[in-house]
Amino acid sequence: MKKIVTLLCVVIIAYPLYVMSSVYLYSFESADAKADAAIVLGAAVWGGDPSPVFEERIKHSIKLHRESQVSTLIFTGGVGDGDTQSEAAVARAYAINQGIPADQILIEDKSTITRENLIFAKELLSLHQIETVLLVSDPLHMKRAMTMAEDIGLDALPSPTTTSRYKSFSSKAKMLLSESYYFIGYQLGKLTR
Template identity: 50%
Template sequence: MDGRLSRRRRRWGLGGWCWRLACVVLLWLAGVSAYIVWIGQRDQAAPADVIIVLGAAAYDARPSPVFEERLRHGIDLYQRGLARRLLFTGGFGGAGARFAESQVGRRYALRAGVPAGAILIETVSRTTRQNLQQAARLMQANGLHTAIIVSDPLHMARAMRLAREEGIDALASATPTSRFRTFSTRWRFFLQELYFFHRDLFMEAV
């Protein structure tokens, strides 16, 4: 009798620890999720040296709808006089691509009336971290110290954390509209950002 009772207590104890662990994990995920949403809803746009528009997919010489939203917002900030320079990031999307994402952004800005001398680009990055690494190098080479970072709302939390890691003194200004409009596309993008957020934390820890 005592043996059976002891085994039950051990099983209950193990189950209790599993339940506590599950609660901690759920609370952590809820907190991170709230942080991602909160950062994406803030607009810190204020005078800075440069506006960094993070790259996104391009279709030959045309920006994807997501990239176009970022370009529009970055150019709007420039036309409002918040910075004298625009910096477009993003390399070649794949084999055979004629234009880097940043080159597509430059063409788009020129058509919008932005002077060529106000535009900086890099053409080698393929990830958000690389976008910001290359942006930091260009800023240093051109004597630029402060930046406004432009991306989609759900992308801003990770972008800002990576910017800090690259030593960029940055403010966040997410696009006021997003091409991730449907519930399914927003949910997929959110889960993607949640995954990358934790992956980057794990990579830093090891």
């Protein structure tokens, strides 16, 4: 019995450490490839403007478009509590204001979580015959987002933002812990689906 308890304790400690290291190491993965579109995962909107985290994602997608890595931008995200506009609509307006043609932007504005961002974006891909995508989010969010994308059958490559609101050791550590927690929860959730 003692051996089983010891083994269980090792697993309970080792698995989260493994996940944290894999989330951290994956944050450096970035595809330098062309794709049909960039899917930009939604984030908070503050008073009709993108939050700093969301703004970095939008800026990154605009850069991909300007460098001809993608021809279409897909912004995701619904209307948050207390907001009047969807995350996707705010991102679209921001991109248009930065010179991206409106006809090269698609939005899905129903989602509230990452998995929904991807599922609803996949519907747009099918509707517009878009095959390959770069997935845009924060570096520490990429492992979970890419795992979800693969699970729903998206032909996606990672394209994390090159800048982030999470700059200090403290903020990066909190984000790493949060993402590791949600990644483990997502993996455990798959066992019950």
